[in-house]
Structures are given as C-alpha cells and as structure tokens.
Amino acid sequence: MEIPYTVTARPDTGLWNAKVGIWLFLASEVMLFGGLFSAYVFLRLDAEPGAWPHGLLNVPVGTMNTAILIASSVTVVMAWASLKMRKFRAYWWYMLVTILCGVIFLGVKLVYEWPQKFDHFGAFIKKDALEKYEPYLGNHHLAEKGLPQRTEISGHLHNKEALNDPNVKEYEIALDPVNADPTNPNMDRPHFLYVPPTDKIATIEKEDVEYANMFLPKHSAYFASYFTITGLHGAHVLGGVIIFTYLWLPVGTKLYKRNPEHLANRVEVAGLFWHFVDLVWIFVFPLFYLL
C-alpha cells in the first residue's frame, strides 16, 4: 500500500501527513507527562515541611546529561538540515552522534545513577525518638536557624539482612555527611558536588524507626515520582535511539537514493519527537536535581 502525502502537502491540511501525525502524538504526550508532573506538584505541595528531600541526586552528573541531551537536539536538527541540503555524508555523521548521545544518556542513568540510588539507605525516625538521635539529626541547630527539621538518617546500610530479617533489631549505617556532621553550617543546604557516605557508623534501633528502605520508588513520594518520570523519560530516549538507528542504517540510505525528501521528512518527524523529549528533561532536571 502506498501511503499518500509523504513529501507533498495534503491540500486540506497544508501539511504532509506525518507532520500532522507527530503533532497529534506529541499533543497526547504533553497530557501524559502533564499528568505525571501535576501528580508531582500535588505530592510536593502536600509534603510536611522539611519532608521533601533536597540534594539527593548527583548534580554534576545530571548537568552533564542535560548538556548531552541539548547537544543531541542540535545534532539531530543538523542531520535534518544536511538532508535538506542533500549532504548525505554529513547527515550520517550527525545522526551517529545523536544516537551516541542518546546511548550515553541512558547509560549514565541505568548504569550509574539508578543503581547508586538502589544501593543507598534511609530510615525515617519516629517523632518521639527524634531527640535520641539528635547527634545525627542536628535539629536544635536547625531550629535556631529557622530551618525545617530532619527526620531521616541516611547512608550506606552495612547489615542488609536487617531489611527483611525480623530478628535483626537494628540498622548499621555508614552515615551520609549530613548525618555525620549535622550541625556543620555547610550541611544546611545541598552540595553541588556529590559527597559519598562517611566511615562514621550509626546504629539505629528498628523500634525507633517509622519507616526505612533503600532509595527505591517506595521509599518516598520523592523517589516514586523521580523514578516514574525519569523512567518514562528514559523509555522515550530509548524509543528515539531505536528510531534514529533505523533511519541511520542502510534502510535510510536506500530511502535517500529513492526519495531524499522522504527521508528528510522522516528525520524531521523523529527529530520533533526527540526535541520534545529534550523539552521534558528541561523541566525534569531542575525539579528533581536542583530544587
């Protein structure tokens, strides 16, 4: 079956068909991500003062990934422009760089960022036990400064069996710097550079703990929305990489020889999707990494 209006404008819409198609799709995508973002807003506004975590993600790594995504948006628009100017060689290179950027972005997420979170631990202390753990929380110091109190002690969990074994009565944690030195004014605000857990060990009794878990989606509303939104975003990056690879492989070369404008239009449509994915990240990055 011949699909009509792949390169010429349809008289009634004034556009070739795929262009209308991708914009309708992107309109539905706006609603999909919009729903998740509004859920994020709702959860965050409803959080207890001080309960919404700050500075848990690695900012330099997130900034680097943002730059990679922006660079790939430039290269994909250059790939399209090269096709328009009938420079196939340039197209091929720009597309390759775009694909590599997508792969690096996903690699950083799946190999470094997510596993590091899965390996991190946090315990929320019951209200009546907060005083007992004051040396790790520094709430007196925070109250003096008018800052919201801390209720969580986090770090690297030494006795992982404590998570599931009811006979183990306490968690042994190599403390994060914020809990190792909670009255240090440097700890009042998040750091730009990532600081690993210290070698200061704390023992926290399970009966003093409201809730404790690794940094998984179920750990908190923050991580639930973080993993959901970055997960869906990552799935979109993967989708883009697959489409670009298809257009970059010999299939694309063949189409170029048959009808270069058709390939250019396909790249434009895939590019529109890719720019949208970049656009979503522009909001994800400050909301989860910085604020």
Next chain:
Amino acid sequence: MDETHEPALADPADAAAHGAAAHDEHTAHDVAKHIRAYLMVGATLLLFTAITVFLSYVNFGTQKANVAVAMLVATFKAGLVAAIFMHLSNEKRMIYRILIFTFFFVLGLFWLTYLAWYDPITTR
C-alpha cells in the same frame, strides 16, 4: 513567508517526479540560512543550563521563590526548543490549531491539581 505558493499536487507520485522539495516550506537555501540559528540556540540552551544550576544555589528567600525562578528559566529554554528546533515560530495553521487545544487541556489538568490541593469545599 518562505512558502512557494504553488498549488499542491494531488498525486504524490506525480509530485515526487516534479521535485517535491520546491513545495516544502524549507528549501535547501532557507535551511542553510538557519544553521547559524540552530547552533546559537544550542549554545544558549547550554548557557542557561549553567545559569539554572547556579541560580539553584542562590537563596531567593523562600524555596517557592527558588522554584519559581527555576521554572521561569526552564520555560524560556523550552520556548527556544519549541520555537526554533521544532519550527513552531513558523509553522502551518493546522499545527497551531492542534496545540491550542493541548494548551487548554494542560491548563485544565493543572487547575484540577490545584483544586485538589486547595480544596475549596472542606477548608471553607
């Protein structure tokens, strides 16, 4: 404004034979002119990413103020991507028609969220 006002050909095969590029809003010549703009936008986006990171470590008084500043910068960046990379600054009317609906539905969506949080009935 870059349009070549030729009547659209009904038969795509016919059109391809006539060199379809001439009917598109982006001819090779126009595209070459835009490349500088694409690179400039890319550089601006990178610069504003750095600015976003920097501003997040500046204390604007309240957390809400910091969020507002960051969202303002993000909206500017998103506007650049949409207007230049996605060609929305110079698109056909059909696309704008689709997006006007999207815009109002998204507004409605966030308005619902706001209602749920503000809860005008039980807080009265």
